[in-house]
Amino acid sequence: MNDDVRNIVLGLVAAGISAALGWVARTYLWRRRLRRKQAFFGLPDNSECLLVVNRDPATSEPAVHRFDVFALLELSALVKDCGANVQVVTQDTAQQGFGERTEFCVGGPASNRRMMAHMAAMLPGVRVNVDAEPGPDRGAFQIGSERHRLEAGVTEYVLLARLTAAQRRDARPVFLFCGQRAITNQAATRYLARNHERLHRKHGNNSFVLLLKVVNSQAYGPDVVELVADVTRAAQTPLPAQAVSTRASHRAS
Numbered sequence: 001m002n003d004d005v006r007n008i009v010l011g012l013v014a015a016g017i018s019a020a021l022g023w024v025a026r027t028y029l030w031r032r033r034l035r036r037k038q039a040f041f042g043l044p045d046n047s048e049c050l051l052v053v054n055r056d057p058a059t060s061e062p063a064v065h066r067f068d069v070f071a072l073l074e075l076s077a078l079v080k081d082c083g084a085n086v087q088v089v090t091q092d093t094a095q096q097g098f099g100e101r102t103e104f105c106v107g108g109p110a111s112n113r114r115m116m117a118h119m120a121a122m123l124p125g126v127r128v129n130v131d132a133e134p135g136p137d138r139g140a141f142q143i144g145s146e147r148h149r150l151e152a153g154v155t156e157y158v159l160l161a162r163l164t165a166a167q168r169r170d171a172r173p174v175f176l177f178c179g180q181r182a183i184t185n186q187a188a189t190r191y192l193a194r195n196h197e198r199l200h201r202k203h204g205n206n207s208f209v210l211l212l213k214v215v216n217s218q219a220y221g222p223d224v225v226e227l228v229a230d231v232t233r234a235a236q237t238p239l240p241a242q243a244v245s246t247r248a249s250h251r252a253s
Contacts, residue, residue: 054107144234
């Protein structure tokens with residue numbers, strides 16, 4: 001074997017080793033990223049999760065608003081990426097506890113009784129005005145001492161929460177998407193899909209509650225979303241008795 005042939009062979013071997021090492025490194029990084037994503041969502045390979053569907057309050061017949069359907073599609077893609085399986089249930093048939101399976105619950109307390117139950121159990125510092133009568137506070141969020149009013153199509157708010165049962169280290173999380181309008185529910189699911197890695201770096205696998213603002217949805221749809229504040233402490237601290245409305249229509253719990 002002359003020097004030229006030997007150099008060619010050595011070059012091919014070196015290229016093959018480099019390619020193999022690159023593939024191993026990329027595979028390792030991809031698997032590590034996947035495991036972190038699975039841990040954040042509580043969705044290991046072949047696990048089961050629930051998608052709890054709300055109803056469209058604008059109709060008398062059982063129906064789901066189209067923006068909520070889009071939100072469910074966003075969540076289904078996340079579940080598929082984790083290698084998990086999904087079961088879709090309606091808000092009036094999801095009669096089970098939480099922590100056994102990851103749950104994604106979509107819709108405010110006016111359209112989702114499952115959401116109402118979760119907020120009563122885990123977010124005692126939040127009240128949502130679900131009064132059917134028109135008024136400036138209709139749809140408003142009260143979080144601690146702060147109130148956030150709805151301006152339809154201009155400024156709208158949505159709560160994005162990841163909650164776990166504190167007494168169980170192995171409990172699967174519940175994700176809440178509680179918006180003032182259906183389009184804000186989709187905005188929250190899209191925000192989670194785009195920012196789950198950053199949220200995992202900041203919060204780990206701990207509970208959090210974020211207040212998001214959807215800006216000018218009549219022009220931009222669910223795409224322009226701003227983080228208003230991390231309201232975890234206020235949302236999980238019971239409101240003072242004098243701050244709790246005595247009108248049942250103003251309660252989210």
